[in-house]
Amino acid sequence: MDMFMDGGWVAAQSGQVMPVTDPTSGAVIDTVPMGQAADAGRAIASAARAFENWKRVPMAERVRLVKACAQAMRDQAPRIGAALNRELGRPLPGCIAEIASSANLLDIYAEEGLRLYATQALGSAPGERIVVTRDPVGVVVAITPFNYPITLLMFKLGAALIAGCPVVTKPSEDTPLSTLLLAELFHATGLPAGLFNVVTGARELGEALVAHPVPRKIAFTGSVPAGKAIAAAAAGTMKRVTLELGGHSAAIVCADADLDKAAEAITRHGFANSGQFCYRVNRLYVERPVYEALLDRLATRARKLTLAPAGGEGDLGPLVNARIFATSEQQIADARARGARILAGGDRATGPGYDGGCYMPPTLIADATPEMLVMREETFGPVIGIAPVDSPAEGLRLANDSRFGLAGFVFTRDLALGMALCEGFEAGSVWLNDIQRASHHVPFGGMKESGLGREKGRYGVVSYLEYKTLYLSWEPPL
Structure with a gap:
């Protein structure tokens, strides 16, 4: 299976591949490209082109497309769940359930998009207005782990798309297949090319994505050492970061x-x-x-x-x-x-x-x-x-x-x-007194070295938006 960028399948420029194995047996079940810095640049360029159009798409249309993608996930949950089962080794019912639950999170993000508003101060002088609005941050890099690869991707992708941001995703080397299938599915459902790009590879690829000057945000779930390295590298270009770094x-x-x-x-x-x-x-x-x-x-x-x-x-x-x-x-x-x-x-x-x-x-x-x-x-x-x-x-x-x-x-x-x-x-x-599944409506994230920022619900969406203050003046006709 190749990488998915700009709406199509793409091999690594180097031609190198890496194996994907079945954890239950150790058998190789597929290969994916071993992407490097050049591949990161291609995917980011695709996302940057898509951003110019997507940030102008009305919220109602974004919501329609994201909800269509959510329904497509439900319809294809057995197929994508089967791929996840093979690459992760978790029993199949749990893999299918992950796809369905992730689709529910997409719907929630879409609904939160309809509740985003600009604000206007009431105390302005005649002929003056101050409006506080929000713009999408720009191209987002999402780096996701193996354990719940679709759920933890949706934490990031769903919020970014509704906010108006395209995403370049690097899945774990252990579980890239389900993410690649999802990108193809979303494109077939109508999501414009370049909004959801998937690049595969190892540490070199991740470092290239984080260091690239175009992306404006890094969303990462993984280990504390990797998160600290990402935060330090992102500071070089003042990128925003959302880091969920595990717990004890x-x-x-x-x-x-x-x-x-x-x-x-x-x-x-x-x-x-x-x-x-x-x-x-x-x-x-x-x-x-x-x-x-x-x-x-x-x-x-x-x-x-x-x-x-x-x-x-x-x-x-x-x-x-x-x-x-x-x-x-x-x-x-x-x-x-x-x-x-x-x-x-x-x-x-x-x-x-x-x-x-x-x-x-x-x-x-x-x-x-x-x-x-x-x-x-x-x-x-x-x-x-x-x-x-x-x-x-x-x-x-x-x-x-x-x-x-x-x-x-x-x-x-x-x-x-x-x-x-x-x-x-x-x-x-x-x-x-009980341990329910973490709700999709409320913020999720940690204190201390468990990370920075929050995901899910409206809290997730607003983390992909920048505040912008507009000072408006005109000559009052009356």
Whole structure:
């Protein structure tokens, strides 16, 4: 499969390609171009040409086209979901669900576009008016990760298009196929050429996109080190940045909590997508009176989750590659060496259907201590560290003792205590007594080293707009 730019398929100028593999077996399923700086320049030039027309398109027409693209995603969810299943390894139902959910976000962005207004000060003198309006920032570079490649792309693409901005996207090397298919689908649906360009490649390509002088914004989801490098490079041309840099999210379970509900929510959320997402429960602080009772409930639920072998079905797929898998192995080994208990999982799954992929069963690490890696560093795998605490206040202190601040979770029947803990969390989103999917209508993003800016809802759209103040004067005829 080639890159998609200016409404068509394009090979890399160098002719080089890189493989895309099936994480369940390691087999090569396709190749994509190994794009470099010249390819970045071609895609950006295409977007810049498209911008001149798109920024003048009336909002109602932008909304119509974006909503048509959303419906096309729903119609083609099985096809694009199947491609995502092959390149990511997540069970097929979850991949199809990601496409449908992403289409819903497109619709929400479209609706937010209809609610954008300019403002006019009422105190102007006769023959004078001051109008505050907003212009699209310009060409946007979106760099997206492997774990939810379509959802995290829509965070950026949907908002940018409604705001009037074209996008050049670089998907993860692990999961480029679904993004390429989506670009083709949007173009076939009627999105003008050059508004959604997809270039594929590795670090050199990403650096060229960020350093190029034409784009005015970089939207990135990924690791903290990569985000810091992007922010530093973007400063050279004063580009805007939106950075969602992952998390090491903590949950606090108080002694009065509904333990069955807490265990169900934590297991469902902590191990979804084999732990490969940013705001999952990574570490858990539990009041001592209910510590062992909660451990039992968590272990029972974790052991019931099944792994889907190559060609088979199950609850969880493999980790996407050996590099991601290594973090889980390292954290488990570190915890064992420091005396932790492994309540479930802990060892790589092997045997027929598993040997070709990086499979780790859901793993619970009990009696974790603050110096253990699992309690200090993001795992991005199906591993949860659990520690006892003597009070909710101690739990909150340990939860906040982190350079990350993406999400937090609290379980207690005491509403006043729950609200105090939620308000005390240093995190961009906090859940109380359950863990629902993050809403598309409200801002999503993190504090501290978990990133800069917010995505989704109207908050996402306005981050692709620049304020402009117009001072108007005329001679009053009356």
